[in-house]
Amino acid sequence: MPSLTRDEARQRAQLITVDRMEVDLDLDRGAEHFGSTTRIRFSCSTPGESTFLDVRPVSCERIELNGIQVDPATLFEGRLPLTDLGAENVVEVVATMAYSRDGQGLHRSTDPADDEDYVYGHLFLDAAPTVFACFDQPDLKAPYAVTVRAPESWVVLGNGRATRGDDSTWQLSETLPLATYFVTVCAGPYVSVHDEHDGIPLGIHARRSLQPELERHAPQMFEVTKQSFDHYHRTFDVRYPFGDYDQVFVPEFNAGAMENPGCVTFRDQMLHRGAATREQVLQRSNTISHEMAHMWFGDLVTMRWWDDLWLNESFAEFMAYTCTSAATEFTDSWVEFGIARKQWGYAAERAPSTHPVAGSPAPDAQSALANFDGISYAKGASVLRQLVAHMGEAAFNAGVTAYLRSHEHGNGQLSEFLAAMEEAHGESLADWSAAWLETAGVDVIALDRDGTLTRTAPDAHPANRTHTLDVAGFTDGAEVARESVRLDGPSVHVDLADATVRLPNASDLTWAQVDLDAATLAALPTDLARIADPVARSVVWGAVLTGVYRSTVDPAVALDVFTATWPHESHDALMTRVAHAFDHRIVPQFVRDEARGDAAARLGVAALAAFESAEPGSDRALVAARFLAETSTDSERLTAWVEARSLPAGLEGDSDFRWLVLQRLARLDLAPDDLVDRVSADDTTLSGHLAALAARAARPGIRDKEWAWGEITTNRERSNYELNALAAGFWSSGAVDDMRPYAGRYVSDIPRLAEWLGADALDRVATLAFPSRVVEDATAELVRSAMGRPDVSSGVRRSMGDELSKLEEALTSRARWA
Template sequence: MSLTLDEARARAAMLAEVSYDLALDVTAADTFRSRVAVRFTTTGGDTFLELHRAEALEVTLDGSTIIPGYDGSRIALAGLTPGPHEVVVDARLRYVTDGEGMHTFTDPVDGERYVGGYLGVDITQRLFACFDQLDLRAPITLTVTADPTWTVLSNGLPTYAENGQFGFATTQPIACDLFAVVAGPYHSVRWEHRGLAMGWHARRSLAAELDRDAAELRRVTEVCFDHYAEIFTEPFPFDSYDQVFVPELNWGAMECPGCVTFEESMLPRTRVTDDDRRQRAEVIAHEMSHMWFGDLVSPVWWEDVWLNESFADYMGFEVAETAAGFAGTRVSFEAAYKPRAYLADRRRSTHPVAPNAADVPDVDTGTTIFDEISYWKGNAVLRQLVTWLGEADFLAGVNAHLTKHRFDNATLEDLLSALDAASPRDVRGWARVWLRQSGHDTIRVTRRGDVPVLTRDGVRPHRFTVAAFSASLELVGTRLVDLADEPLALPEWAGLVVVPNAYGETFARIALDPVSAGAVSRGLADVPDPLVRAVLWTTMLDQVSPADHLDLLARQLPREPSPTLVAAALSRTLRMVRRMPASLEPVAAACALDAEPDEQRAVALARGLAWSTSDTALLRRWLDADATDQGWALDPELRWAVVRRLAELGGIDAAQIEAERLRDGTAGADLGALTALAARPTAEAKSAAWAAMTEDADVPVSRFRALADGLWSLSQRDLVAPYVAAYVTLAPSLAARGSAFAAAVGAAFPALPLTDEELSLVRDALRADVPTVLRRAWEDELDDRAA
């Protein structure tokens, strides 16, 4: 059952002074013991605790055993008298392989077992009985019984570890979805910084990779910590700071206070590119900023998820670029993230960055707004706010907000009050059009004779940099401008190429005039500044047909010097060809490798060639040499991309795929082999993949994703067509397993162009009862294919 807004408000009104004393025992193989003493005061009446699918349930209320109503989701607490109470819930729960609960994972490299509670929206109840809502913050005291040789980590500072018993200091009052526990034979790098215990941890089989990157991981952690200590007046709010690469996390990272978890792809096994390092630094900065935005101060309800994610995403990119020293982080945002926010803002599912509470009536709906709007549009909107307001006033208002609501919950209105007090500008007026309204403006370049004129289609005030270039795209000058209702003429740049929002300060589509668009189309790769090129790649690809998209790629990608922009353009192209009929041959031609001297650019092109080429002889040569024809080594990700494409083209059989899996020997290899086996161009391969996806009720999310990635092969339209209808029929029941699995089912939408009849199957299915997360994914797919 999804908790509703009305239920959450009623429960918050009757409860106070909540705390949890939790004991977990993870020594058994199939189930774990969860015993929690929940203490609280109440005004009296009926309420409930959430606990998902408990076995051997025992409940006491104020020391007396009771038999409460329990429906597999909620424990009823009826007729509570006013005053303090203690409910003790003792249960056994099953481990999961979908990341939603106590996740279990066995490392194929060495057979070691790892368990962890990687929580989030609606997941805490799968670990222990709780009041699973944001505004019932509570201190949590934890003890864990585990293998005595293991490392066990949680939100609080460890207090003891003896004979398989691990204890932790009581946390500050936190939202219970921020709880974390991680256990297993982890390899650790520990130190202190400014008196705070810190650590990085990874599976034992990834010890070499952690040691390889430890110095950089420590430096970035300390630089981010020092930067936040400088700009925030509230000190770091917690007693320790561990960061853990955990297996099979469902998202990039999770900001649990004192124990941040990261997806293991951020610890690459071999080649670590500049893009890898930038992305990792951005995520480290993002998650650390959550210690203030989301952990110190939390939203009241899920409509204000942007108060967590937009702020953290803005801070992540900003701090990685300016404080941690990873130049090009903003380039990656403009090229790889912001375009997806523009697309999301044109779908029927778009919503204001800050919706009203009534628009998020239950937690399931709240799950769906952890999306491109709350992260990437919100990031861009906050950058515009800082540009418009000024950094000093912005930080003054933010700091006042954090101090006033420390270890408490707060709303948009609370933040606006603090910003209004810190600035002479009309912050509430700004918020009405930027935060409370969905959609975005278009900034147009027109001409009065030769004079460029900027106009705005929309309702929002914009402050941004406009840049002027010669016909050969050499920079002539820049100017910071404000644009609102009145057109803005730029007579000093008559006859020149003009690019509004050249450095990405605002969130608006750009419509260039024919003079500017023609010059950019001819010479995009010649623009000297990669940030301006990122804005222009987005602008050009946002407004062209699939044929023109491929034409621009063919002309400009071979000359694009930035590996970041090469990778972003190819990723966007892959998404396009999976939805619309288009040939892969122009992509393969654009990615053709000659004597490329830049390894990272060569690798970005090789990744594009690996999914687009039909040259099996080339791919076979790469595999045999474990390198491209130019001598660049195949890292595991690239090697498995080659194997998958060879399988798709019929150039490698099951025995050879198994040999590749054994050669690699890691969890990533298991998934890569599943994808390759599913990609083979035979009816038997497709049938086996479909059965593995749908007939095993316990198929892990990671395996489901890997199988789906191989099933839908662009070059096998006729072979996979029968599975389109099967997918539409079975997806709703598969999605009922939980939000993470529902997201995976939605992402498994057939990744190939579909006929009108096939799309009608989806439209017809949406008229029936479809789980909320899956419904959102399907509607987004329909909108993107109609765009």
């Protein structure tokens, strides 16, 4: 299928205006197909001209344009020509569509807990034509009137309030103008809880088998929802415009969530089945706040084209962390941002695919998928923090409000946003935008023992970025100095007296990778755990991690810092993210083969030390128990935990923890079929089914690997989540000699999945199935060669390239520190 180009979109938007969309869906036709009838009223600025409609059906039963039959045979590669247009037009398309299994379009999933079916629409980025006929581009917004026929036992939700008729047909109230990719319908035997706030009806919905989890978590989610509404109403001074506010937790969702106006969809793993740490609740709360911010940035005002994606995602990211830190109990949410989101963004900046925050080329819609990364999210949010520091919070909020009001229910772009902000600021932002928004790359900031703070821009992307930040000094963990700095040149002098640990960007206010001096690095094993400020510790941990990835820190030194200080870390977000980085990347990739066993054992020792010292039932104990379950080689302890004996406090009956332990046993080749079957019989949920697949794929035996790879690459019945589980388990174990052949099979087999798998799902599989544990030059050569092949899609090429960049970082580090 051809992807819509920017030029085609511009030409079509100049020619037509969509006035109203009427969509009728029949979801009562069985498990494979559904009926779709679309009536589009649109005007044409130049009568007699032609355009095309986007629709990708199984079959077309009838097409009419202005009362005249159109031959369905003219439909080619998803495009239906519309010729001899009038000033006012009506096109009607009656079609049969297919449910998806890859999380795109109208996805249908069967819950193995009770065999109930659930449907949800995820029309991002260009999947709308698989559900209804449309002019599928973000700047042709229109009101939607939707009806849905569904089985008798189903509930229907969507962008407008749903009202049930007498014949199992639901009418959704007509919406305000929406972009095509924001339209959704959720249908199935969903269960619900309701509330109201500030005149806005609220609903939270989930699968019937998740009703206990829904009811347990709903009060906290409603609280964050209400706090976020109040914060955004105060900040934007523009009321939420989309009527009811439903939040639907759906199965097998590719993204974290999607900001459909009035009907936000979330991956339902966020309804935690067992124990949840404060960080996990923060992540969900931040996602709730993030998607709500989109009601203004993305939904009320939509980017004109995908190259201004940052106007959606950077703002939602920044606004969400601002909201959670200012208006909820999570006043420390920027700690999690620094160690999780910024690390994701820094990795994207180091990759060859790095791009500017704004204006990154998106010549067609599909290519825009490559920009949904840590740059558009984390870097964009960090840049906005710098803009607030540059122009002041009051002027920033005034500019945002002016932009929203002048473009509401329409579209915007970078130049229009900057104009509003310059009006509020009273000065030009051209230089600021050129340096921060329109130039790729991340600066490196370092502070030497003489007090010289330096800024180094990357050679490939030179820019004169002014950094507003602070530096701090610590001795024996106590803060002895802190100084605010405006770094607008190559260097500036700061006075930190005789501080032992010297930390640039101590409050994590700017976007920059931090190099720690040798004396500071040497002091960390004794001093890091004693620093009280969790933001400062987040910056230190981030500097250690990025130092390993950039080959400026010896992995052995980083491991010494970890084993000495991680068992004493008190912030659960830092504990979780740093442990994950060492266990999933630094030890498997950066530590040489002959030393890896000892390094992995040291992780287990650190996990045990933290577990034994933590208060039972605390967040710290929970994180430590999970890390111990992932790293321990104590088969007696692991077996006891699987059999529900001697479980840590708070983890009794926790199925997810049990699967975590079983997957560790599987990696140790101690999980035979009968054990996996027995645990599966106790957990017949979708989560249990996926965990069992991951466990089987995690076993190191050659036959197990062959089975798992065949399921990933040849079984077309596997859903997106099943493929993810298999791919994640596959590379978690196995001798390098046994796994090496799969590097070659990766480059030959994974691109072929495009024959039946959607781009969103395929790109994720291409990432998870990457041969990251075969850290060899030959692997890098295989992938480089594959990336040049014409049969490799742009999304898979991006996934390959990003993972190759990480592999090359490990190869460089091994050579540097050999």
